[in-house]
Amino acid sequence: MDSEMDMLKERTEVIIRFNEADPLGIVWHGHYLRYFEDGREAFGKKYGISYMDFYHRGFAVPVVSVHCDYKKPLRFGGSIIVEASHVNTAAAKLLFEYKIFDAKDKSLVATGSSVQVFVDIKTFELHLTNPAFFETWKQKWKLA
Amino acid sequence: MDSEMDMLKERTEVIIRFNEADPLGIVWHGHYLRYFEDGREAFGKKYGISYMDFYHRGFAVPVVSVHCDYKKPLRFGGSIIVEASHVNTAAAKLLFEYKIFDAKDKSLVATGSSVQVFVDIKTFELHLTNPAFFETWKQKWKLA
Amino acid sequence: MDSEMDMLKERTEVIIRFNEADPLGIVWHGHYLRYFEDGREAFGKKYGISYMDFYHRGFAVPVVSVHCDYKKPLRFGGSIIVEASHVNTAAAKLLFEYKIFDAKDKSLVATGSSVQVFVDIKTFELHLTNPAFFETWKQKWKLA
Amino acid sequence: MDSEMDMLKERTEVIIRFNEADPLGIVWHGHYLRYFEDGREAFGKKYGISYMDFYHRGFAVPVVSVHCDYKKPLRFGGSIIVEASHVNTAAAKLLFEYKIFDAKDKSLVATGSSVQVFVDIKTFELHLTNPAFFETWKQKWKLA
Numbered sequence: 256m257d258s259e260m261d262m263l264k265e266r267t268e269v270i271i272r273f274n275e276a277d278p279l280g281i282v283w284h285g286h287y288l289r290y291f292e293d294g295r296e297a298f299g300k301k302y303g304i305s306y307m308d309f310y311h312r313g314f315a316v317p318v319v320s321v322h323c324d325y326k327k328p329l330r331f332g333g334s335i336i337v338e339a340s341h342v343n344t345a346a347a348k349l350l351f352e353y354k355i356f357d358a359k360d361k362s363l364v365a366t367g368s369s370v371q372v373f374v375d376i377k378t379f380e381l382h383l384t385n386p387a388f389f390e391t392w393k394q395k396w397k398l399a
Numbered sequence: 400m401d402s403e404m405d406m407l408k409e410r411t412e413v414i415i416r417f418n419e420a421d422p423l424g425i426v427w428h429g430h431y432l433r434y435f436e437d438g439r440e441a442f443g444k445k446y447g448i449s450y451m452d453f454y455h456r457g458f459a460v461p462v463v464s465v466h467c468d469y470k471k472p473l474r475f476g477g478s479i480i481v482e483a484s485h486v487n488t489a490a491a492k493l494l495f496e497y498k499i500f501d502a503k504d505k506s507l508v509a510t511g512s513s514v515q516v517f518v519d520i521k522t523f524e525l526h527l528t529n530p531a532f533f534e535t536w537k538q539k540w541k542l543a
Numbered sequence: 544m545d546s547e548m549d550m551l552k553e554r555t556e557v558i559i560r561f562n563e564a565d566p567l568g569i570v571w572h573g574h575y576l577r578y579f580e581d582g583r584e585a586f587g588k589k590y591g592i593s594y595m596d597f598y599h600r601g602f603a604v605p606v607v608s609v610h611c612d613y614k615k616p617l618r619f620g621g622s623i624i625v626e627a628s629h630v631n632t633a634a635a636k637l638l639f640e641y642k643i644f645d646a647k648d649k650s651l652v653a654t655g656s657s658v659q660v661f662v663d664i665k666t667f668e669l670h671l672t673n674p675a676f677f678e679t680w681k682q683k684w685k686l687a
Numbered sequence: 688m689d690s691e692m693d694m695l696k697e698r699t700e701v702i703i704r705f706n707e708a709d710p711l712g713i714v715w716h717g718h719y720l721r722y723f724e725d726g727r728e729a730f731g732k733k734y735g736i737s738y739m740d741f742y743h744r745g746f747a748v749p750v751v752s753v754h755c756d757y758k759k760p761l762r763f764g765g766s767i768i769v770e771a772s773h774v775n776t777a778a779a780k781l782l783f784e785y786k787i788f789d790a791k792d793k794s795l796v797a798t799g800s801s802v803q804v805f806v807d808i809k810t811f812e813l814h815l816t817n818p819a820f821f822e823t824w825k826q827k828w829k830l831a
Contacts, residue, residue, distance in 0.1 A: 272580070273594050274427035278475055279808065283418035285724070288717035292560070306561050307620050318716040322754045328811060330597050331422055346755040376711065379760060417738050423664065428606040429580070430574035436704070444791070451764050462572040466610045472667060476739050496683060501754050520567065562715035566763055571706035619710055 263396060266341040268358060269299035276331035287323050289363055291353045294337030295369070298351070302341075304392055314386050315379070316349055316371040323353075323367035334358040343398045347385050348372055407540060408484040411441035412502060420475035431467050431509055435497045438481030441514070442495070446485075448536055458530050459523070460493055460515040466512035467497075479503040487542045490527050492516055551684060552628040555585035564619035565658060569576070569644030575611050575653055579641045583657070586639070590629075592680055602636055602674050604659040611641075611655035622646040628661045635673050641653055695828060696772040699729035702792060708763035715813055719755050719797055723785045726769030727801070730783070734773075736824055746818050747811070748781055748803040755799035757786075762770050766790040775830045 269290050274281050299305030309316050328333065333353050342350035349371035355364040373382040373389070385393070393399035403510040424497070436457050443449030453460050473479065479499050486494035493515040499508040516521050517533070537543035547608040557578050564570050585594030597604050617623065623643050630638035636661040661670040661677070673681070681687035701722050708714050731737030745752050761767065768790050774782035781803035787796040803815040803820070817825070825831035 272577075274421045274580075274600075275417045276422045278424040279747055279811075280422040281747075281811075284753060285717060285720035288720060289560075292562075292717070296560075298702055306468070310561075310758065312621075315713075317646075317713065317757070319757045320755070321716060323752070325749070325751045328749065332598075335489065337757065373448045376494075379711075379713075416721075416728075417742075418724075423603055423667075425603075425605065425667075426608060429573060429576035432576060433704075436573070436706075440704075454705075454764075459567055459569075461569065461613070461616065462610070463613045465572060467608070469605070469607045472605065476742075523567075523569075562709045564719075565706045566708045566710060566712040568710040573706075639827045 259389040262342065262352075263298070264301060264338055264392055265294070265301045266336050266338045267294055268334050269293050270334045270335055270345075271329065271331055272332050275381070276329075280330050280367075282329040282331070284323070284325060285323070287355065288321060289356060289369065290335065290341070291323070291367055292349075294339035294353055295351055296335070298339040298341065300395070301315075302392075304349075304389065308388075309386070310375075310376065310387055312351060312386060313376050314374045315374050317374060318369050320370040320374050321367065322369075323365055325365050327362050329357070329364050335364060336361075338393040342368075343393075365378050380394070400431065400466055406484040406496075407442070407446060407542075408482055409438070409442040409445045410480050410482045411438055412480055413437050414478045415473065415475055417475045420473075421533050424474050426473040426475070428467070428469060430467070431499065431511065432465060434481050434499060435465070435467070435483070435511055435513060437496075438483035438497055439495055441481070442483040442485065446536075448493075448533065452518065453517075453530070453533075454533055455517050456530060458526070459520045461518060462513050463516050464514040465511070466513075467509055469509050470507050471506050473499075473501070479508060479511075480505075485542075486512075487537075488505065499537050548600065550628040550630065550640075551586070551590060553582070553589045553684075554624050554626045554627055555580050555582055555590040556622050556624055558622045559619055560618065561619045564617075568618050570615060570619070572611070575613070575643065575655065576609060577578060577657055578623065578643060579609070579611070579639075579657060580674070582627035582641055583639055585625070586627040586629065590680075592637075592677065596676075597628050597661075597674070598664065600674060600676055601664050602670070603664045605662060605663050606657050608658040610657075611653055614634050614651050615655050617643075617645070617652050624649075629686075630656075632683075634675040635671055677684070693761050694772040694774065694784075695730070695734060695830075696770055697726070697730040697733045698753070698768050698770045699726055699788055700766050700768055701742050702762055702766045703761065705763045707768075708761075710763050714761040716755070716757060719757070719787065720753060720798065721752070721756070722767065722769050722787060723771070723801060726771035726785055728782055729769070730771040730773065734828075736781075736821065736822075740804075740810065741818070741821075744818060744820055745808050746814070747806050747808045749805050749806060750801050752802040753799065754801075755797055757797050761787075761789070761796050769797060770792075773830075774800075775825075797830055
């Protein structure tokens with residue numbers, strides 16, 4: 256694995272909708288998986304491995320594991336910065352780590368991680384090796 | 400159109416989740432379309448014209464128009480009764496009217512309606528006449 | 544009512560998430576109310592009457608009526624332009640009309656409208672006249 | 688911790704909506720947190736520690752950590768059984784483990800866990816000891 260300094264990462268801002276917060280004024284914990292996904296997609300668009308980049312090559316990349324630790328309550332009326340970092344691995348998997356910050360005071364709101372695998376878009380069969388285009392991608396970024 | 404007394408209808412209970420209410424304690428207005436859909440599906444299961452009944456015969460029934468009037472705020476911590484009524488029509492369309500009641504005091508929370516059309520599930524081409532199985536269904540219920 | 548040319552309006556882009564589309568590849572019709580809301584909020588931020596602008600002055604502006612006509616199926620993998628236009632009215636209400644366009648080919652995907660009222664944020668009591676700050680707002684834009 | 692045999696648990700059925708599945712026909716991974724919550728609430732209603740039971744005593748029980756492992760793709764057109772099991776702990780926390788089964792073939796679809804803490808509903812201050820009523824609850828079930 257890379258040192259954190261070397262990890263490819265991207266940050267994106269997400270606006271918190273009023274109705275994403277519950278009667279206590281706190282964002283429902285399930286929404287964070289969507290924020291993670293928005294962060295992952297922003298990363299994918301920057302580096303060329305978005306969901307659609309895989310899709311157009313015949314691959315789906317379903318999430319097979321996800322984790323989130325909530326550090327402080329997130330309230331409505333503001334926005335967040337989602338940071339998605341690619342974690343390099345020898346396995347045929349896509350690993351990401353996430354940090355969510357309050358856009359205003361830059362405090363850490365949540366951390367998390369996800370694991371995705373490569374499956375054939377038609378058969379949903381698991382690929383035990385990296386798709387060729389992803390291998391090329393890794394070489395380009397000196398990750399393979 | 401039938402008199403309201405003769406309309407086919409079905410009622411189903413839906414539990415309001417805590418997080419479907421916003422910081423004011425009020426359910427977000429967009430959730431009501433899901434409640435309508437739950438009511439429509441309960442109707443479909445009772446009468447044999449659920450989404451999957453159409454799907455298995457090669458049809459999708461996309462919503463092409465929807466309307467909702469909100470009569471009083473819906474709060475968390477309870478449940479609602481969704482009543483879906485089929486509105487008969489000569490056109491190749493599925494019309495439904497909805498009423499949402501507070502399960503506790505039976506007060507009227509919202510009313511609404513939707514229009515669906517029949518399209519081929521593969522080509523998404525519009526059908527200008529009723530699918531045969533839907534025509535049979537209408538005859539069975541003396542609607543054709 | 545203003546002529547359409549004179550209406551205050553704002554356009555905002557919304558990215559369609561892969562998982563907002565269903566197994567037929569079509570965006571679920573309920574999501575459009577969220578797109579409308581995103582458009583209304585973009586309008587509110589531009590012109591100073593966002594949800595939070597009302598909230599900070601003690602008002603909620605719940606939607607009491609909404610309508611949507613779906614003109615063509617919206618597919619995943621792209622984005623849309625939501626146009627929200629303020630419709631002037633003498634009544635103590637907020638009226639908006641919406642148009643959703645495919646961002647790529649500019650085709651019209653959906654149209655709709657909503658009605659909001661002014662209620663006290665604590666008592667949820669209906670205000671039968673415009674809040675003072677909204678009246679000022681209307682004068683500023685020559686709508687009163 | 689209890690042996691698994693002794694754990695308090697409850698099972699509830701959840702219908703998968705057509706639009707909860709994506710263009711590949713697979714349920715979006717984020718929905719599982721809602722299924723977990725539905726399972727947790729079914730448990731809470733059976734055993735008297737639902738979200739509202741805490742709420743009415745002045746406590747919120749926010750999720751501070753959640754984990755989910757996805758074992759096989761979940762498709763539309765069916766329903767699932769969500770099993771929520773209470774995991775006893777000496778700490779002032781609510782721990783749950785979850786299993787999601789396909790309602791048809793009883794195969795395991797996903798497993799997961801969550802951690803909740805007790806906070807004052809008004810100040811959102813963390814309680815470092817169990818609320819009295821929860822302590823009584825634990826004694827009733829021979830967990831304290």
